[in-house]
Every structure is written in structure tokens, then in C-alpha cells.
Amino acid sequence: MTENAARQASVACFDTMKPQETDDAGTQTWITRGGNFVVAVSRVKPGAKLTRENNADEYMVILPPGTQATIKTADEEVELGDDSLTIVPPGPSTITARTEGLIARIITSNATDLLDKAWNAATYADGAPELAPVEPWPDPVGGFKLRHYPLAPYADPNGERIQPRLFRSTNMMVNLFAHYHTRRDTTALSPHWHEDFEQASLTLHGRWIHHLRWPWNANLADWRPDNHDEIPTPSVIIIPANVVHTSRDVGEGESSLYDIFCPPRLDFASKPGFVINEKEYPMPDLQGAKTVTKGTLLSWQKSA
Template sequence: MYGRNDLRASLAPQPRAPAPTGFKKASYARFYDEAPQERSELADSWYARGQTMIVGYSEAKAGAVFERIGQPDEYAIILPDDGVEIEIGIAEGSMVAEGKSVAFVPAGDSSVKVLKGGRILRLFTARAEDLAQKCCNAADYATDDPNVPPLEAWPDPVGGRRVRVYPGDVAPQQGRFGRIYRGSTIMVNFGDGRVGPRAPDNLSPHHHDDFEQYSIALDGDYIHHLRWPWISDSTQWIADDHERCAAPSVAVIPPPATHTSQGIAPGLNRLLDAFCPPRLDFSLKPGWVLNADDYPMPSPKEGAE
């Protein structure tokens, strides 16, 4: 049940997944309360994962370099703040991303050179096994989530191998939800957040049948409210979560838990939501995905879900 004026209430119903017989608990990574998994003179990096995706969060100075050798599939880079600048290079060429922006980087070898320091998010699929092993919550995924199907990438982008960079400050538009970009493996909703606590009488509890939501807190303080359904096997019931996480942090919300996140800080509360693979329901809404022309949707025979 979405809150007042929440545009997600207009999403088309999706085919229901089989009734669950068991559940996965949510996983929370509080980067502000943990030592980084990688540390150097120029960058500190933290990693957390879910069933399908890895979140890398870095605080980097100019001169830092992040390399991927033999990356198995496309990954995403998000610059959440103004004043940050990076150069993303692959064999076919390089692109500069500056200020608030979203980039998608092809599989294979790549490098990210920090030109102006700040916060950098890198989102990978869980097929990046070297990074999966580093995650602070890796033990939470020693067993698979029974309600998340195996990851299947969406079609390759139009125009072949190159780095694609998109602005993260596109103006809001009436009838369009958020600021959504998709690649072949990952979708991000790059919002602006809101100042002040969210009204407790206008939350948006909802659920997803068969995909995770990665809620990445960039600013502020949140309570993630989650409730799992009761099934006939009471040994599989999970108690409600009302988990408080400040920024920076990641909440991995499993299906089919009903969930909503409540910003509670007096200043800016800002989440970035990510999904792996991209969401079909968001993609079916005309105009919602800002780079839809670059990244085709699967045809029905390819299995869009």
C-alpha cells in the first residue's frame, strides 16, 4: 500500500511468483560502524552484498585508481555528490564523469581514476567472486535466497562496447517516478532525498515477489520497516524488523517481505535504490527509465523476469 501521491501505485501488476515455502532475513551493512575492507593512503572502500549484487562504497582522494581485470559482466558507477570527477577507461576509450552522475562500464578490463575526490559507489553483480568474498556480510549469503531466481542479464546496449555516462541531476517531471537508469545487469533510482523526517502517516509499505531491493543510505538516518508473510509452516516465520541504519549503509531487502524506509534525521535523508537485474515494472512505464533507448528490454521469449 503506497503512501499518498506515490507514483508507484500506478505500476502494472506483475505475474505472481510461486507461493514461498521459506524466507531469507534482511541483511544490513553499516559502513560507518565498520573498518573498510580495503584501505590505502588514497581510498577507503567497504563492500556488502545480497543474493545478486555487490555494493562497493569508497571515500577516495584524487589520484586513487580502482581497477577491474576480467570483470565478468557490466557494472555501474554512481557519483552521488557534486564536485567529484573520475575518468573511466576501457580498451576502446575513456569517459569522464563529473558531479552527480551514473555510468555503466562494460565487462572485461577497466580502470577508474579519481581526478577530484569524494564518494564513489560501484555496483557489481555477485558474479564478481573476488569482491563477494570481501563483503562484510558475506556469511549472510552462504545459502541462497529461495525466492530469488538465478540472475539473467538483459540485452547488451545499443552501439557496442563503450562507457556510458548519464547526468544524475535531471529535473523532476510530473508523472515520472524518481530518476531511473538501467544497464544490462543493474538498475538504479537516483533520488534527491528529502529534508526532515518522513511523516509516519504517509509511508509506502509494499513488497516484491521475486527480486531484492538494495536501499543505500547516502545521507541522514533511517528506520527500515520489514514484515514477512505467515505461511502454513510456522517454523519459517520471521519476526518484524524495525532496523535503524544511519548513512552510509546498505539494507538488502529480500522478497517477499513488505517493506518501507522512514527517514528520521532533521536534515537531508537520501536513499539510492538499486536492483539486479533491472525491474520490468519500472521499465514498462513510458518515460520512467531515462536511458531506455540505450538499453533494450528483453523480449518475452528471453524471460524478462
């Protein structure tokens, strides 16, 4: 772990805080940033519109069960079913809600207009020098276009509790776990940390505890106590680099978890068959590149 103090985590519980945007139609949007990305979650009604005038790069849209929408770009229009992920190409785009519900957008830090509106913008006033930068991976096969993925076909209702559903784009990666109906075994948790990237955990159903432990450094004044707060949903947490973490759902009923990484994780992308849409997104040419390894392969950067 680093000798520097890890930054504070950002936790946003949307139903207990003011939205950062409310438009004329009453659409509320909560905006939380990390060092390399923004998570914008909107509560919509039918006809609500979420527009990006000219987004610089790809972004992702998550529709949970029960929410449906239509997305239009300069070249395409696609009806988005619920319980789905959509990768949106660079340029203009408009999402129009067809039902009431939540829509989550994950956009890189190139979206400076959203960075400035994030409720936790001050957390990154010094930038994020501890993180690997977003170096876009190769363009997708067939060029940039709308890519819509219904998630139900990748969940086995009779399968294991933990069912990863991993997708990536040129600039980010998301793990949309199949929804849980049983609670996690507290004798089989997975505390770990990431050396040079953050993890956002978006939770839209149930109640969650994100167990966090900050590393100690030489300055006692920098030390932080462990955190085991129980938080409601919908919510998102930005887990800083070097912070030991593991998450578990508590209480009764259905729960959901979406883990977000930006840039994509090379260790996950390097496992054949692990990323569902890997055939659409080529791997970077690692010849002459350097990798960062501390227990696991963490990130890819172009050589200096």
C-alpha cells in the same frame, strides 16, 4: 508470499564497521552482497584508484554530490562529474578519484572475487534459489561503451518530494531519487514486497528507518519480529524477497536514497518514458517468454 522462511536482511553502516578492503593508498571499501549483485562503497582521496581487471559484464558507478572522478576503459576515458551515474562496459576499467568522497559500484554476482570478500557472504552460503536469475537483456544500442549520466537535469528543485530517476543496463536497474529536504509523510507510506527479487537501498545522506516485516510460515521458530531500527548514513540494506518493507528518512537536513535491482524490473521497464535511458537499452523479446505476476509484474525469464 512464499511458505518458506525469508532470509535475514543485511545492514551495513560503513562508519561503524571495518572495511573489507584497505589498499596501500588508504582507500577503504565496504563490500555487501545480495543474491545477484554486490554493492561496493569506497571512501577515496584524490588519486585513489578502483580497478576491475576484466569485469564480465556491465556495472554501475554512482558519484554523490561532491565526488568527481575519471574512468578509463580499454577504449575510452571519461571525466565523471559529481551527482552522476555511469554504466561501465565489460572488460578492464579503472576509476581514478579527482576529489575526496564516496564512490559506489554496483556489480553483478559474476564478480566472484567481491562476493567472497563481502562481510555478509555467509548469508548466501545456500545460494539464492528464491530469486529470479540474472538473464542479460539485449545488448545496448551502439554496443557496449561508457555511458555517463549527470543527474541534476532530471531533478526539479521545485517539484514533488519523490522524484524517481530510473536507469537500467542489460543486467540491473537503479532508481536514484532526487535528494530530499523534507521528511516523508507518515500517513502516505508504501509497504510492499517483491516475490522473486531483492532490493538494495543505498543511503548516503541523512538518517533512515527501513521498516521490515517478515512473513510467517508454518514453523514458529522461523518467525522474526518486525524491524524499525534507525540507521545512520552512509549505509546499505539488502531487503530479501518476500519481506514487506517501506523506508522513510528522519531527523533534519538533506537525505538521499538509491534503490538497486538485479536483474532489471520488467514492470518498471515496461512503462514508456519511466526509464530515462530506455532508448539506449532494448527490451527483451517477450514472445514465448513467461512473466511472473503477483499484483505487479516482477521479473522476466527465458522459457524453459
